Amino acid sequence: xxxxxxxxxxxxxxxxxxxxxxxxxxxxxxxxxxxxxxxxxxxxxxxxxxxxxxxxxxxxxxxxxxxxxxxxxxxxxxxxxxxxxxxxxxxxxxxxxxxxxxxxxxxxxxxxxxxxxxxxxxxxxxxxxxxxxxxxxxxxxxxxxxxxxxxxxxxxxxxxxxxxxxxxxxxxxxxxxxxxxxxxxxxxxxxxxxxxxxxxxxxxxxxxxxxxxxxxxxxxxxxxxxxxxxxxxxxxxxxxxxxxxxxxxxxxxxxxxxxxxxxxxxxxxxxxxxxxxxxxxxxxxxxxxxxxxxxxxxxxxxxxxxxxxxxxxxxxxxxxxxxxxxxxxxxxxxxxxxxxx
Amino acid sequence: xxxxxxxxxxxxxxxxxxxxxxxxxxxxxxxxxxxxxxxxxxxxxxxxxxxxxxxxxxxxxxxxxxxxxxxxxxxxxxxxxxxxxxxxxxxxxxxxxxxxxxxxxxxxxxxxxxxxxxxxxxxxxxxxxxxxxxxxxxxxxxxxxxxxxxxxxxxxxxxxxxxxxxxxxxxxxxxxxxxxxxxxxxxxxxxxxxxxxxxxxxxxxxxxxxxxxxxxxxxxxxxxxxxxxxxxxxxxxxxxxxxxxxxxxxxxxxxxxxxxxxxxxxxxxxxxxxxxxxxxxxxxxxxxxxxxxxxxxxxxxxxxxxxxxxxxxxxxxxxxxxxxxxxxxxxxxxxxxxxxxxxxxxxxxxxxxxxxxxx
Numbered sequence: 001x002x003x004x005x006x007x008x009x010x011x012x013x014x015x016x017x018x019x020x021x022x023x024x025x026x027x028x029x030x031x032x033x034x035x036x037x038x039x040x041x042x043x044x045x046x047x048x049x050x051x052x053x054x055x056x057x058x059x060x061x062x063x064x065x066x067x068x069x070x071x072x073x074x075x076x077x078x079x080x081x082x083x084x085x086x087x088x089x090x091x092x093x094x095x096x097x098x099x100x101x102x103x104x105x106x107x108x109x110x111x112x113x114x115x116x117x118x119x120x121x122x123x124x125x126x127x128x129x130x131x132x133x134x135x136x137x138x139x140x141x142x143x144x145x146x147x148x149x150x151x152x153x154x155x156x157x158x159x160x161x162x163x164x165x166x167x168x169x170x171x172x173x174x175x176x177x178x179x180x181x182x183x184x185x186x187x188x189x190x191x192x193x194x195x196x197x198x199x200x201x202x203x204x205x206x207x208x209x210x211x212x213x214x215x216x217x218x219x220x221x222x223x224x225x226x227x228x229x230x231x232x233x234x235x236x237x238x239x240x241x242x243x244x245x246x247x248x249x250x251x252x253x254x255x256x257x258x259x260x261x262x263x264x265x266x267x268x269x270x271x272x273x274x275x276x277x278x279x280x281x282x283x284x285x286x287x288x289x290x291x292x293x294x295x296x297x298x299x300x301x302x303x304x305x306x307x308x309x310x311x312x313x314x315x316x317x318x319x320x321x322x323x324x325x326x327x328x329x330x331x332x333x334x335x336x337x338x339x340x341x
Numbered sequence: 342x343x344x345x346x347x348x349x350x351x352x353x354x355x356x357x358x359x360x361x362x363x364x365x366x367x368x369x370x371x372x373x374x375x376x377x378x379x380x381x382x383x384x385x386x387x388x389x390x391x392x393x394x395x396x397x398x399x400x401x402x403x404x405x406x407x408x409x410x411x412x413x414x415x416x417x418x419x420x421x422x423x424x425x426x427x428x429x430x431x432x433x434x435x436x437x438x439x440x441x442x443x444x445x446x447x448x449x450x451x452x453x454x455x456x457x458x459x460x461x462x463x464x465x466x467x468x469x470x471x472x473x474x475x476x477x478x479x480x481x482x483x484x485x486x487x488x489x490x491x492x493x494x495x496x497x498x499x500x501x502x503x504x505x506x507x508x509x510x511x512x513x514x515x516x517x518x519x520x521x522x523x524x525x526x527x528x529x530x531x532x533x534x535x536x537x538x539x540x541x542x543x544x545x546x547x548x549x550x551x552x553x554x555x556x557x558x559x560x561x562x563x564x565x566x567x568x569x570x571x572x573x574x575x576x577x578x579x580x581x582x583x584x585x586x587x588x589x590x591x592x593x594x595x596x597x598x599x600x601x602x603x604x605x606x607x608x609x610x611x612x613x614x615x616x617x618x619x620x621x622x623x624x625x626x627x628x629x630x631x632x633x634x635x636x637x638x639x640x641x642x643x644x645x646x647x648x649x650x651x652x653x654x655x656x657x658x659x660x661x662x663x664x665x666x667x668x669x670x671x672x673x674x675x676x677x678x679x680x681x682x683x684x685x686x687x688x689x690x691x692x693x694x695x696x697x698x699x700x
Binding site: 033035036038039040042043044045046047048049050051053054056057060061063064117118121122124125129130138140141142143144145147148149150151152153154155156158159160164201204208232233234235237255258259261262263264265268269290293294297302305306308309312315316319320322323324326327331 | 421446499542565670
């Protein structure tokens with residue numbers, strides 16, 4: 001503990017002047033000295049600045065979106081086109097987010113379906129299965145996955161992973177093609193499925209970390225009671241760890257979902273986009289909000305940018321809702337678990 | 342595996358066990374033997390059936406391992422133990438499954454990136470190099486990334502630190518709760534949305550052009566919540582006795598915070614800031630919208646388009662030829678090394694300066 005010794009102890013604990021009872025009371029609250037007032041003001045101020053930034057993000061996006069939406073000749077929610085310059089309609093802007101909503105949701109669902117079981121498995125591995133000396137290094141390796149920048153994932157996904165997926169996709173087409181979802185007509189496997197696989201790898205660390213935290217909070221008594229009754233390790237996990245951690249897993253998945261929804265550059269590198277909605281997740285085509293913004297930005301004029309901002313606002317609201325809900329679940333269980341007190 | 346169950350009479354399996362109190366168990370070494378065996382068989386099948394993807398070999402081995410250990414255990418030890426073994430092997434397989442992409446990513450990046458990455462690559466820009474021409478480097482991108490990240494730190498660190506101090510040292514009541522909640526929500530803002538915000542505010546409304554500064558503003562929005570969160574955690578670790586001792590000596594609260602609380606937690610705070618830097622240094626989306634990128638060296642972050650390392654990777658990838666790919670991989674390797682060094686140093690500081698809480 002290095003407490004700096006250069007802080008001179010004040011001779012009297014009370015500020016100068018006669019300490020009246022009320023003054024003493026105020027002094028104990030610690031906000032009477034000018035230094036304290038300034039410091040409190042500064043720190044409270046930056047908290048307010050932070051809130052202000054959030055409000056400003058919402059306000060500015062909403063304002064620019066309203067500019068864009070006022071001139072949209074298509075229906076913003078149901079149009080299957082992105083043509084803010086009005087090339088096909090003779091100058092009238094014509095765009096909508098239907099395809100983007102579809103692509104974003106589908107790719108995120110694929111990511112969650114792949115990532116959640118694996119992440120929960122790894123979290124259990126770290127908290128309950130791994131040899132004790134191994135647990136910390138393994139957690140570190142998972143953190144490394146989180147530290148890799150998304151552009152590197154994109155590069156790796158587009159050049160290394162995607163070409164290797166044709167085999168898997170033709171196999172899926174052979175056996176599950178009849179469902180319509182896994183139909184594959186050949187061609188570059190730069191599809192929503194590939195995006196989903198890549199997103200799954202990218203959101204793995206956050207889901208793992210949050211669920212691991214929750215699993216480690218399971219009261220030891222519950223586990224020991226189960227062990228004392230002769231339960232095997234799996235039964236301990238099924239009877240005491242998973243029920244306790246269920247809400248934690250849900251909120252972890254939602255945090256991962258928030259990540260997946262907003263991922264931009266990895267999707268933009270891997271996906272070969274087109275403005276269509278198709279049942280097959282293996283054929284290329286489709287698009288996501290963030291990917292569309294990144295890909296269309298360079299060719300957009302000022303109105304085109306406003307249109308992209310309008311789609312960004314939708315993305316912002318969706319991620320806000322998802323993240324907010326996840327955080328509320330976490331906060332609520334913190335209150336009664338008592339493990340964090 | 343030290344749990345033994347009392348075997349009720351007439352359990353499945355039914356074989357007489359060495360001791361009446363112990364159920365029949367597979368020997369301790371059995372998982373290893375099954376693992377090696379199924380790996381060998383997996384490779385054998387792969388060779389025999391001429392499967393060219395090593396992933397398939399591994400998958401066959403994994404399925405064999407899970408299946409064989411389940412059936413062996415089900416016949417020798419009974420259903421409950423078999424389920425336990427099944428769960429154990431599935432969890433192990435899940436873990437290995439997660440390591441594969443990381444290993445492949447690092448292997449490919451190092452293999453493909455080291456082709457071009459050398460001193461020349463680090464000290465030259467793309468100023469006179471055409472897209473499909475070999476040569477050139479990332480000097481301009483390095484400068485851009487360092488300046489943008491530095492500026493973002495200048496904005497985000499003071500605000501983040503002060504907010505965390507407010508939340509831990511002063512924060513009671515509604516405002517603190519709201520700030521906590523929105524800091525959490527803010528961690529989840531997609532980077533592209535932060536970019537769009539600065540775009541609508543700085544470029545579309547105020548009419549400025551693209552610049553490193555605009556990118557830095559967006560990056561600072563992404564960085565703030567991370568700094569707040571990690572600083573908050575660290576300040577909470579500072580023992581209350583230290584604060585009380587200082588306050589009891591009559592030291593004003595603000596001096597207590599500056600001279601006692603912050604120095605105690607400084608190691609962890611530095612770690613948090615460095616991890617936040619590592620996170621924003623790899624952000625491409627806001628930079629794409631706000632800094633635009635340029636092939637020449639521009640060391641003035643307040644004027645005109647700048648380059649940045651992640652954006653450089655993206656643009657080289659988009660050039661769509663082998664030379665561009667090579668450069669993209671080399672830049673990716675440089676970026677990963679930069680971020681890993683930040684990570685390792687940050688964790689080193691955390692370990693070295695960790696506050697001893699006495700617990």
